[in-house]
Amino acid sequence: MDQHVIELEKLTKVYGDYTAVDQLSLMIRRGEIFGLLGPNGAGKSTTILMMMGLTEPTSGTVRVCGYDSTRNPLSVKQRVGYLPDDVGFYEELSGLENLLYTARLNKMSREMAVERATALLRRVGLEEASGKKAGTYSRGMRQRLGLADVLIKQPEVIILDEPTLGIDPEGVREFLQLIQELSRDEQITVLLSSHHLHQVQQICDRVGLFVGGRLLAVGTVSQLSQQLFAEEPFLIELHVQPGSTALYKKLLELPEVSRIERVDANRWRLSCTANIAPALTQLIVSSGEQLHSLTEKQYGLDEIYHRYFAGRDSDVRKMA
Amino acid sequence: MFEKWRNRNDAKVFHPFWVIVQKEVADHVHSWRFLILVGLLMLTCIGSLYTAMTTIRTAVPQDDSLNSFLFLKLFTVSDGTLPPFITFIGFLGPLLGIGMGFDAINAERNKGTLSRLISQPIYRDYVLNAKFTAALLVISVLLFGLGLLVMGLGLLAIGIPPSPEEFWRMIFFLLLSIVYIAFWLNLSILCSVRFKQAATSALSSIAVWIFFSVFFSLIIRLVANIAAPTEVATEETAVAYQQFIQNLSRLSPSQLFSDATTTMLTPSVRSLGPLTMEQIYGAIPSPLPLGQSLLLVWPQVTGLLAATLLCFALSYYLFMRQEIRSRS
Missing domain, CATH: 3.30.70.100 (Alpha-Beta Plaits)
Incomplete structure (x- = not known):
């Protein structure tokens, strides 16, 4: 069986004369937790959108679970759960109803949807809030509901865009732990993007350093520090x-x-x-x-990050 | 037996398209906006029915009352204080359509639910189609409800039952109104795809509506004055000129709608274009049968449908290749 769940090949996305993603090639193995790291505007979200088929690449190919995301987005979306950054819910519906809607869009029967949604709400710790309107949820709760929403279709891969943004430190710890447990228990491949280095460091098997639309380095955190230091x-x-x-x-x-x-x-x-x-x-x-x-x-990712930017500055100076 | 039926229903898996439609219909019905629009239409019904009641006596023709289509007059006569039902629908219909559609896509986008919705295994056009279908379903039920209500109340009040032909003319009138409102619905969905802010989208749809209902006729009059033939023009030029002006005014969907509905509800209308004396000479002054009236409004209906399709195609084109980010 194919060991690479996500394969990106020379992926490029150009907006006008701005290149958001530049010749990106990346392989992600089945069952691993991969962290896509980079500052804001590095092209992380754009890459994720292309993986989901939500935007078209200018050139290059994306294959997720063996399907081309541009040509065959439906097959990809059946297998991949995507949690956008700052996820929104229908505020007038309860948390449970929001999940049921997603479940039914994934062709689940109502009975099965209720069963799965209830189980997932318990798993992410929103059991008591399940009947409350999603509009009253706090940021952390919304994020956890988002995770349940992503998991309800029983995905092979989950893609989380800045999942820890705007949650308090304790919330982040719990959330990341949850992701880690899920990945281990259900053999789900996880791709998460972040600019919070130390958070990602805790749970990622491998990280990719992504700056200015290019992937600078890929590997485990210790490999990266060896490379750079x-x-x-x-x-x-x-x-x-x-x-x-x-x-x-x-x-x-x-x-x-x-x-x-x-x-x-x-x-x-x-x-x-x-x-x-x-x-x-x-x-x-x-x-x-x-x-x-x-x-x-x-050396943590903070130093790696810092080192990269220091290096880039000196490059710029050399050119000048 | 009920138990059995329920079980089967539970196990039933709806197509995702109908899941969206269900949710959208529920959203519409529960929204304040819908209640306001229904209230407005209810008032319209009662108001126009009231004016029709007070004036319908004068509308009864003296010569032959059998062939007068008195029942249809309920929708078309007025004492001048309030417009009749048909004008009301022509005026408020667009508002209904715009109100149901102006935030169809951009509200989801701003709430951050669109990217979540689109990342489910559904085709993108399902979202657009389902939103249109849901709004149209609600509008159809509403209009038929109101139309039949007016008919029922009118029946009680004047005590003359409608003939089958009158009934069918009513049904066709309601269908026409739905087509007309569907046009405005589609226009507002187009705006909601194009504009990120719901307010901008609502304003631009309303601007189009006001343009067609107020300024368009003004512009036509202006053009008519400029293009008017000289006094010594022949009969042919006069007719050609009339036709030209009429065709210009038919670019407006509200003109198409009023042409079509007038013909449907006033069977004595024989032609929508200019008639020469020779054409009228020798014609029997009798109302047109239903089939002929339908034939007469066919171009208008086609025009309305074409405009609807055009809006739909445009929003399709814009939406299918749009990049959908989480909240932008």
Whole structure:
């Protein structure tokens, strides 16, 4: 069986003279959680719209579950659930009625629809609110109702566009956990887009970094950090007292330390080519300073992101 | 037995198209807008029935009362204070159509439900077709209800039952009105596809309506004055001129509608174009039979249907390839 559920090949979308998506090629495997990461306006939503057949690509092909989304959108829509960002519901209908409508559009009988909708509402924790009008739902509740709405057609793939936008941190945690559970339990492939890096980091198997319509890097978070931070894969944060300039110079002279960033007077962040935490401890203590803490940090997506933009800025400068 | 029927109904899977239609009809019926429009039409019925009652005595012809189509006069006569039913429908029908359709697509778009709806396994045109069908169903039921109500009340009041021909003329009149309202409905759906804001869409449909009901005749008069033949013109030029002006005015759907309904409800109307003396000479002054009246209004009906189809095709064209983002 085909292991790639989503296949994008040289996908391009041009609006006027603005290229939203530029020659995008991407494969997503069955059962994985893939995070599409990028700042606002990077072309994430446009890519998703093309996957759903809601807009036509200028060139290139999209295949989802083996079907061409442009030519055969109906077969794709039968198998793929899509949660748009800022999803809307019919406000005068209750949460349950909204779900029933979707279920019946998917050719379910009324009985089966009621059964599934009730089960899903329980699963997303909206059991008590199911009879309330959707207009009274909070943002977080709407998002959870949206997830139930996406799941009611028993999809193979779910695509979530900025699913965590505008939900409070606790809500985000619960929501992402729910997505993760669903993906594991029901073997659903999940594609989610976000610009909140650390949230995506928690649950994604792989991420794709998407900026300016192009995919810069694809891989697991650790692969990405290895790619981008090949020379200095270790980040150590020190809290030293009093933090003299002499010590600063001494540290900088170490061959493994490539640069030091001062967070404030006493907190320094060292980018190192190897893990030299024991050596650092010794050096600091021997030079008569107090070491309050030493933390080894892994590069998160925030750093990856930041690094990319720093790199891009320098590119621009070079060109100028 | 009921149990059995219910079970079968439960297991029945509706086609997605009819699911949308059901929901739309329910939405219409539950909306305030619909109640307001129904109220307005009810008042129309009562008002026009009242004026017809007060004047119908004078409308009874002295010579032969059998062939006078007195019953149809209920819809066409008036004492001058309130317009008759037929004029009311011609005037309020567009409002009904526009009111039912001006936010068909853009409201869903603004609420963020359109992208959710479209990402279900349905063809895009289902949305458009179902919205049109639902609104048309509601309008048809409403108009037939009101029309038959006026007939019933009129029957009670004047005590003369309609002849079969009068009844059929009424039915055709109601069908015509539905076609006419369907045109305005489609126009407003077109606007709702084109314009993102419901207010813009409503305003532009109303602008078209006002243009055709107020300014169009003014423009025609202007053109008529400019194009008027000189005094010494021959008979042919005069007739050609008349026909030209009439054809111009028939570009307006409301003119088509009033031509058609007048013919349907006033059987004595023999022609909608200019008649020369020779044509009238020797004609028996009797009302036209139903079939002939229908033939007479056929071009008008075709014109209305064509205009409806044109609007439909345009909204189709605009909607099918439109990009649907979550809330824009």
